[in-house]
Amino acid sequence: MTQNFSLKSYLTEGKKLIEDYLNKCLPAPQTWPETLHQSMHYSLMAGGKRLRPILCLASTECLGGNQEEALAAAAALEMIHTYSLIHDDLPAMDDDDLRRGRPTNHKVYGEAMAILAGDALLTEAFRLLSLSHYPQDPLSRLQLIQIIAEASGSQGMVGGQAIDLLSEGKKITLEALEKIHQNKTGKLILASVQAGALIAGAQGEDWKRLSRFAQNIGLSFQIADDILDIEGGEDIGKDLGSDLEKNKATYPALLGLEASKKRAKALMEEALDCLSIYGEKGQALKAIAEYVVSRKN
Amino acid sequence: MTQNFSLKSYLTEGKKLIEDYLNKCLPAPQTWPETLHQSMHYSLMAGGKRLRPILCLASTECLGGNQEEALAAAAALEMIHTYSLIHDDLPAMDDDDLRRGRPTNHKVYGEAMAILAGDALLTEAFRLLSLSHYPQDPLSRLQLIQIIAEASGSQGMVGGQAIDLLSEGKKITLEALEKIHQNKTGKLILASVQAGALIAGAQGEDWKRLSRFAQNIGLSFQIADDILDIEGGEDIGKDLGSDLEKNKATYPALLGLEASKKRAKALMEEALDCLSIYGEKGQALKAIAEYVVSRKN
Numbered sequence: 001m002t003q004n005f006s007l008k009s010y011l012t013e014g015k016k017l018i019e020d021y022l023n024k025c026l027p028a029p030q031t032w033p034e035t036l037h038q039s040m041h042y043s044l045m046a047g048g049k050r051l052r053p054i055l056c057l058a059s060t061e062c063l064g065g066n067q068e069e070a071l072a073a074a075a076a077l078e079m080i081h082t083y084s085l086i087h088d089d090l091p092a093m094d095d096d097d098l099r100r101g102r103p104t105n106h107k108v109y110g111e112a113m114a115i116l117a118g119d120a121l122l123t124e125a126f127r128l129l130s131l132s133h134y135p136q137d138p139l140s141r142l143q144l145i146q147i148i149a150e151a152s153g154s155q156g157m158v159g160g161q162a163i164d165l166l167s168e169g170k171k172i173t174l175e176a177l178e179k180i181h182q183n184k185t186g187k188l189i190l191a192s193v194q195a196g197a198l199i200a201g202a203q204g205e206d207w208k209r210l211s212r213f214a215q216n217i218g219l220s221f222q223i224a225d226d227i228l229d230i231e232g233g234e235d236i237g238k239d240l241g242s243d244l245e246k247n248k249a250t251y252p253a254l255l256g257l258e259a260s261k262k263r264a265k266a267l268m269e270e271a272l273d274c275l276s277i278y279g280e281k282g283q284a285l286k287a288i289a290e291y292v293v294s295r296k297n
Numbered sequence: 298m299t300q301n302f303s304l305k306s307y308l309t310e311g312k313k314l315i316e317d318y319l320n321k322c323l324p325a326p327q328t329w330p331e332t333l334h335q336s337m338h339y340s341l342m343a344g345g346k347r348l349r350p351i352l353c354l355a356s357t358e359c360l361g362g363n364q365e366e367a368l369a370a371a372a373a374l375e376m377i378h379t380y381s382l383i384h385d386d387l388p389a390m391d392d393d394d395l396r397r398g399r400p401t402n403h404k405v406y407g408e409a410m411a412i413l414a415g416d417a418l419l420t421e422a423f424r425l426l427s428l429s430h431y432p433q434d435p436l437s438r439l440q441l442i443q444i445i446a447e448a449s450g451s452q453g454m455v456g457g458q459a460i461d462l463l464s465e466g467k468k469i470t471l472e473a474l475e476k477i478h479q480n481k482t483g484k485l486i487l488a489s490v491q492a493g494a495l496i497a498g499a500q501g502e503d504w505k506r507l508s509r510f511a512q513n514i515g516l517s518f519q520i521a522d523d524i525l526d527i528e529g530g531e532d533i534g535k536d537l538g539s540d541l542e543k544n545k546a547t548y549p550a551l552l553g554l555e556a557s558k559k560r561a562k563a564l565m566e567e568a569l570d571c572l573s574i575y576g577e578k579g580q581a582l583k584a585i586a587e588y589v590v591s592r593k594n
Contacts, residue, residue: 027451036451036459087416092408111389115412116459119384119419120451126423127446130439138435142427145442149424154324154333154417162333162413 005280007287014054019045021071022078025128039109039117040124044082046100051221051292052077052192058284059193059210062275065200072132073144073195076125080152081188083121086114088161122152135199144198151191160184164248172249178219186218193285209274216271217289223264224293226250227257268293302577304584311351316342318368319375322425336406336414337421341379343397348518348589349374349485353493355581356507359572362497369429370441370492373422377449378485380418383411385458419449432496441495448488457481461545469546475516483515490582506571513568514586520561521590523547524554565590 022044029038053074060070089096089104090111096104106114129145150156160183167180193214197207230252251260271289275282319341326335350371357367386393386401387408393401403411426442447453457480464477490511494504527549548557568586572579 031452033451033456033460033463035463036456040451083416087412090409090412092412112387112462113459115384115387115389116455116462118416119380120455122416122419123446123450123455127443127450130443130446138439141439142435146424146427149420149427153420153424154330154337155328158413158417158420159330159333162410163330165409165413166330166332 005283005287007284007291010284010287011049011054011291014057015050017057017067017071018050018053018074018078022075025072025075026079026124035109035113036116036120039105039113040121042108043086043099043105043117044079044121046102048100049292050078051288052081052188054288055189055192055214055285056196058288059196059214060200061196062210062278062282062285063197063200063202063206064281065196069134070196070199072128072134073148073199074192076128076148077188077192077195079121079125079128080148080157083118083125084152084157084161086118086121090114093161093165135201140198144195147191147194147198151187156183156187156191157185160187168248170249174254177249177251177254181219181222185222186215189218189221190214209277213271213274213285213289216267216274217292220264220267220271220289221292223251223260223267226252227260227264230257264293302580302584304581304588307355307581307584308346308351308588311354312347314354314364314368315347315350315371315375318372322369322372323376323421332406332410333413333417336402336410337418339405340383340396340402340414341376341418343399345397346589347375348585349378349489351585352486352489352511352582355585356490356493356511357497358493359507359575359579359582360494360497360499360503361578362493366431367493367496369425369431370445370496371489373425373445374485374489374492376418376422376425377445377454380415380422381449381454381458383415383418387411390458390462432498437495441492444488444491444495448484453480453484453488454482457484465545467546471551474546474548474551478516478519482519483512486515486518487511506574510568510571510582510586513564513571514589517561517564517568517586518589520548520557520564523549524557524561527554561590 026040026044027037029041031037056074056077057067057070061067085099086105088094089099090106097107098104104114105117109117125148126145129141129148132141135141135144152158154162160180163176164180164184167176172180190211193210194207197210202210229250251263255263268289272286275286278285323337323341324334326338328334353371353374354364354367358364382396383402385391386396387403394404395401401411402414406414422445423442426438426445429438432438432441449455451459457477460473461477461481464473469477487508490507491504494507499507526547548560552560565586569583572583575582
């Protein structure tokens with residue numbers, strides 16, 4: 001990594017780029033139907049790391065693409081992530097009152113509006129993708145929609161959440177836990193990196209390398225999250241030990257804390273290996289990955 | 298209309314075509330995650346008129362297109378309609394125990410799984426559209442996705458449902474009621490007809506005529522539904538007078554029963570006028586529209 005690269009500025013600039021874009025492309029809170037749009041803005045503009053969209057932008061950049069061209073895909077990915085949080089927080093699901101330190105959507109707007117805000121954000125994501133001009137080849141734009149839909153549907157994010165809920169309070173194997181995470185969070189992270197790669201025109205080895213990178217960091221992030229839940233850290237915005245309280249299967253519970261840390265580290269090293277060929281162009285992607293896993297201070 | 302045309306066979310054949318296709322394109326109930334796929338199949342394969350997909354096929358046919366080419370769009374529209382019913386039936390929304398004479402999705406699979414089944418069906422609809430080969434021009438396929446996303450999102454179906462919920466128990470004007478219906482049900486019916494038209498390559502006047510047809514029948518159907526809720530009819534599968542009980546604004550309540558019937562009839566006549574130019578090719582579309590409004594026996 002060159003000495004000139006500042007991850008802090010990169011993240012700040014990326015976040016601003018994405019949030020400005022999100023704010024611009026979602027109908028304004030004063031637009032009919034106001035309450036629904038307010039509820040969508042409340043959760044979409046609630047901050048957070050913007051990890052998925054930033055990964056998408058950094059992935060485009062890693063292959064020499066233009067960040068601006070990846071903004072619509074990045075925004076769509078963040079809308080899908082946000083809708084999933086709104087629905088996951090509902091009383092019928094994880095029943096959480098707080099998200100990023102603020103009351104969850106249904107605590108402010110009621111359950112019905114929270115369900116609808118989630119539905120509308122998911123729909124808006126696909127509308128945005130259908131309207132985007134990138135990738136320039138319309139067939140690649142359709143492929144992008146396919147990748148994102150597959151990553152978020154019944155054999156991706158939603159499927160993972162379904163199995164996660166059905167597994168609560170049950171003893172599950174490490175293999176089953178890994179399958180849950182791979183689907184619940186891993187596939188959308190993979191899609192974020194692939195979206196960026198597709199927009200930069202990735203083919204062959206580049207596509208495979210960035211996909212492998214994304215698969216490894218996805219799992220590594222999840223293990224780090226499980227560790228965070230026990231050890232705490234900056235900016236987590238949820239109660240410490242809440243997974244334990246809910247009797248949720250986690251890596252530390254199944255594998256032990258030290259072995260979990262080792263596993264997260266090994267996955268991260270494998271991930272970073274995939275980027276070595278890109279030199280300076282891959283430095284943002286590399287730094288983001290390391291940052292996410294080490295963010296517990 | 299020619300004497301040879303049988304609406305009954307047309308509807309039976311269309312329904313079979315669509316249901317076979319739906320069954321084929323949705324992951325099987327034995328596919329991981331099984332419970333989620335079972336829940337999706339439970340509601341998607343629960344029968345019903347299949348009005349939206351049949352309108353889509355008939356619209357393609359009216360402009361000389363091939364029904365087979367419209368099947369993916371038709372299936373996507375039915376998935377979106379079904380997801381909206383699953384979410385509308387939830388305790389936080391309309392809190393309905395029965396749908397088409399069977400227990401609602403959350404009564405069988407629980408609220409969490411019902412929310413996720415809805416989310417997954419919506420996502421699956423866009424996956425299906427991204428994979429379809431029709432319309433043949435990829436740019437038109439992206440336009441189709443845009444039309445369907447706009448019709449179902451915050452400024453379409455979901456927006457209409459949000460305002461409908463917020464208006465419950467309140468006095469609203471006829472204009473406000475019409476705006477709710479236009480969004481909650483009208484826009485997806487419009488999108489169904491437009492989808493079929495787009496697949497047949499519609500342009501200019503054809504596009505305008507079929508769109509006008511769809512806007513008129515959409516509202517006409519809704520008024521007929523409100524009348525059905527009071528007078529009853531075949532195959533309704535919900536309790537008579539349930540709108541009254543919930544103190545919902547309806548056409549008969551705001552306009553009177555007789556005036557509502559007149560309004561529905563006038564809208565239908567305007568709709569059918571748009572089809573006269575298509576002669577025999579438009580007979581299915583015409584017969585379906587008349588059937589839906591008159592189905593109260």
